[in-house]
Amino acid sequence: MSLQDDPYAALVGMLRQMGHDMRVPLNTILSTADMLEQGMYDPLTPRQKKAVDRLQRNSQRLLAMLDDFITTIKANAGDLTLKQEPFDPRALVEAAAEKVRPFAADKGLILHASTGAGVPARLLGDEKALTRALLALLWNAAAYTAAGEVALRADWTANAEWTVALRDTGRGITEEERPHLFEPFWRGEERPQIPTACAGLGLPLARALCEAMGGRLMLETTSAEGSTFRLYLPLSRAEDA
Amino acid sequence: MARILIVEDDLDLIETYTDLLTMHGHEVRSAIRLGEALKALEEVPPQIIMLDLQLPGARAATLAEFAQTAKRVSGAAIIIVSGHPEMMSSAGLLDAVDLVLVKPVHNPDLLSFVDRMITMQPAPAVHQG
CATH class of the missing domain: 1.20.58 (Methane Monooxygenase Hydroxylase; Chain G, domain 1)
Known part of the structure; x- marks a missing residue:
């Protein structure tokens, strides 16, 4: 071209x-x-x-x-090769949280991770891409939250979707900032100290990965007490495949 | 100890791999073009060939032909080391290749794969560095 x-x-x-x-x-x-x-x-x-x-x-x-x-x-570009392999969604959530926990702890943040009882034991999907999306969200939340906690919560919806909410106790996202949230390399005015593993493409990367897997990622709520991002992914149960 | 032939056009990277591998007791030769590499493998048959996918003037078919010839002449295990692993499918090299490593390759990984290669012939695999 x-x-x-x-x-x-x-x-x-x-x-x-x-x-x-x-x-x-x-x-x-x-x-x-x-x-x-x-x-x-x-x-x-x-x-x-x-x-x-x-x-x-x-x-x-x-x-x-x-x-x-x-x-x-x-x-x-829709050019990502994605696998469809069985994985344990509980272990995936816990492993992602475990990677970010030391960085969060250094900042004095508490990082919670949990999975609802309704989530199937095994799902089908690309474990690596899913982990990467969760890590991008987690690093982002931990980097931008000055004090308090970051909580990752996975559930299973009535529409058979795996949904993950990431709640933080950051200062919230202003009206002016919202249109730029998913723009690559946009970091807002604060420009926090970014950890080594966090490249500054957190939200755009997480959204691009979710959409490549047929899902969606959005800012669900935001206020001066914190923000919640939520992703939905239409994953099949491994035993249904 | 293994005899290793590095086929790579980046001189700094050749020097780096050579330092790493020689300091771990391996015998290393290098070539920046396929013609040179063919000559080198006839002179001293290597046990392992580390082959870059993007060599000057080498198209996919030429690389595949080189890999097959190299395998026949020397019986060496062939490791593709590339920053463009997706080129493998178009290069048609899979039949002749033993392992694909994606640049950057971590030193302990490279050393461990080399050790494994000289003790066994593994099935083709892709390792993301």
Whole structure:
């Protein structure tokens, strides 16, 4: 697709290519930093070790950003290969929460995760994509909530949908901010300290993944006491398949 | 210890893999073009070939042909190491390839796959780095 025929498609194609090509220099940086850190060239002084840690942390952050970026573009283009495999939805929710809990705890936040009794024991879906969507929401909520708690709650609806609500006790989202919430790289005025694993594409990535899986993600409620995001996914019970 | 041939056009990455693998006792040669790689594998048959999918002037069919020839001549296990794993389907390489690694490959993963390759011939698999 040429820039003249379809500038948008051409640009998306170029961004995808660039995203893939960036993996090569990142491979060199990460591998070299790892060898330095292991003392494989020469033993490091404590200051050098700290500098290499910084290199590693930021290379990982760049890689996470790149992965989120490529996945968002692919998901929006309907070009994501998704699996249909049995998974345990309770374990998935708990595992996602467990990954973000240390970051939340460092900020003094309590992170709850629970699943309603009505949720089937096994569902069919792409466990990796589902985990990624939940993690994007969780990192986002933990990063933007200054105090209090973040609660993840999964349920099963009367329409046979897996629904997950993510409630936080942040300051809420203003009228002016709402139209920008799902825009890539929009972070609002506050620009909180983003954890390494959080690339700044949380909400757009989560929404793109949900929609690629036939679901939807929305801001359900928001006030000065906090916000709740909710996703719905039409997943089949594993035993029905 | 394994004899490994790296076929890759990024010189920094060749140097990085070479450092990593030689420091872990492996014998490493490299080539940046398929012609060079064919010559290298005839001179010293490798046990493992690490092959990039995007080499200068190498189309999908050429890569598939190289992989089949390399397998026949040297019997080496072939590891595709690429930032574009989706190119595998169009490259038609799957029959000749033992493993697909997605760049960036973490050092411990690469070392562990290399060790596994020299002790067994695993079924084709894709590992996301």
